[in-house]
Amino acid sequence: MKTQVGIIGGGPSGLLLSQLLHVQGIDTVVLEKHSRDYVLGRIRAGVLEHGFADLMREANCGARMDAEGEIHDGFYIAHDGVRDRIDLKGLTGGNSVIVYGQTELTRDLYDAREKMGGAVIHHAQNVQPHDITSDKPYLTYTKDGEAHRIDCDYIIGADGFHGVSRKSIPQDKIREFERVYPFGWLGVLSRTKPVSPELIYAKHERGFALCSLRSQTLSRYYIQVPLSDSVEDWSDDDFWAELKRRLPADVSSQLETGPSIEKSIAPLRSFVAEPMRYGNMFLAGDAAHIVPPTGARGLNSAASDIYYLYHAMLDHYKNGDDRGLEGYSQKALARVWKGQRFSWGMTTLLHRFPGNSDFDNKLQQTDLDYLLSSESAMKSLAENYVGLPF
Ligand code: RFL
Ligand code: PHB
Secondary structure, eight states: OOSSSOOOOOSHHHHHHHHHHHTOOHHHHHSSOHHHHHHHOOOOOEOOOOOHHHHHHTTTTTHHHHHHHHHEEOOOEEEEEEEEEEEHHHHTSOOEEEEEOOHHHHHHHHHHHTTTTTTTEEOOOOEEEEOSSSOOEEEEEETEEEEEEEESSEEEEETTTTTTTTTSSOGOOOEEEEEEEEEEEEEEEEEOOOOSSSSEEEEOOTTEEEEEEETTTTTEEEEETTTTTTTGOOOOHHHHHHHHHHSSSSHHTTTOOOEEEEEEEEEEEEEEEEEEEEEEEEEGGGEEEEGGGGOHHHHHHHHHHHHHHHHHHHHHHHHHHHHHHHHHHHHHHHHHHHHHHHHHHHHHHSSTTTOOHHHHHHHHHHHHHHHHHHHHHHHHHHHHHHHOOO
């Protein structure tokens, strides 16, 4: 088989790029290791920047997001038994975010790919990029015991943090920067009315908590837990009781509880691999960088990679101009690091760090006091949360 752009990974990054390029008449093949249902079963992001939403619209995939997604003009920070609102719209001169689940967005992308007859190959095993530094790179994989080969102009590594593409780059050609946090997030999805119409990020001495949602009948809650905990350690009742302890009384008294329909623990990590290009293979999304979810940046950072790659590919195929491809890594990384800085900052501000001294805790408290008392500081927070320009 032959294609122009061979994409490893059928998560949001790979599917979005494939869809955008196909709309412009550029041929792609997506190789995904798992089934569609498996990919859709992963409950992840919930908050989208407008830049991301614009890309979905450009890919002809924005209709359901625009109809069912919720525009959020602000969120709350809860601390010391009270709540302070971050007025995103007021602080950014009119910007906001969209609450629309990654599951729904990925479903829309799969449906659009199917409608256009796009090639998305599921259950692709042992995917391997070859001759990456030549001008004739190719991919091999097996499916149902049969070996396949795809010749391409370019390879896109959009196969997430554990994928094969980053690992195919020789170690002396890539540098990795990493911070692992000493805790994770236990997340619960429940068919209950959300406790608040806007998200609540809660700092508490027992640990961080987050009240989020997918719709007015579907809630998503998280609590910070030690890395040694496993999902089996947490019954639904234990989860709700602990969440209530970490929220202000006027919030916890309103919390509607119910059976969990999904429960999982995600470790928190900051990670960047540089550069994001090796030969004719380009990394995008979680394959190249991971953030702790506190600032809701992960999927949004993936979207900016896709934006830069999409435009670079258009310039290459339509105008014979390779400057976008040459500059991709540098341009993408500049924005990626700003997302890293923000996510690290939000995580540091709101979590309980086991090794912290009393002095560290006082400074953390003072950081929050300062933030909530300074319009300039809140403006900076809001500007980053709604997403820096691409
Ligand atoms: P994905 O989603 O991991 O998709 C990669 C795909 O590649 C496949 N794959 C392979 N395919 C073929 N061959 C191989 N060898 C392969 N290896 C892997 C995988 O099966 C998978 O389908 O990466 P992508 O597309 O770059 O998307 C990134 C996002 O998923 C991620 O950044 C966000 O979910 C992060 N995130 C959030 N981001 C936000 O912007 N806003 C949020 O509110 C937000 N909340 C979150 C989050 C992530 C979380 N977790 C669980 C880490 C909340 C949580 C709890
Ligand atoms: C979510 O709804 O899953 C979510 C929202 C905001 C975050 C992280 C996760 O910062």
